Amino acid sequence: MEIPFVGRSKKAELLLKYRALFNTDDGRAILADMCRTFHVFNSTISDDPYQTAYNEGARSVVLRILKTINTDPAMLEEILREGQSEGRRR
Numbered sequence: 001m002e003i004p005f006v007g008r009s010k011k012a013e014l015l016l017k018y019r020a021l022f023n024t025d026d027g028r029a030i031l032a033d034m035c036r037t038f039h040v041f042n043s044t045i046s047d048d049p050y051q052t053a054y055n056e057g058a059r060s061v062v063l064r065i066l067k068t069i070n071t072d073p074a075m076l077e078e079i080l081r082e083g084q085s086e087g088r089r090r
Contacts, residue, residue, distance in 0.1 A: 015068060015069075018065065018068045018069050019069045019070075022065065022069045023069070028078075031062075031065065031066075034061075034062045034065070035062055037058075038055075038058040038059050038061065038062045039055050039056075039058060039059040040059060040062050040063065040066075044056045044059055
């Protein structure tokens with residue numbers, strides 16, 4: 001259920017949209033996949049400095065999402081467990 005706009009800033013509205021999206025089961029699954037795929041759980045360092053820079057850029061996007069939604073520790077621990085167990089399967 002969406003709370004009607006009552007003096008909230010556009011930034012606050014966007015923050016609520018991020019939280020609504022990533023607090024669903026689908027959103028959490030996507031976020032876990034992004035954490036695995038974009039180097040949140042492993043090193044971004046490569047022999048190629050351009051690849052390292054690219055990896056860090058991708059990682060920073062996921063870290064911004066985590067910061068934006070103010071992920072609670074329990075949710076982040078679950079995402080980390082999911083990402084680590086998926087990483088072992090690959």
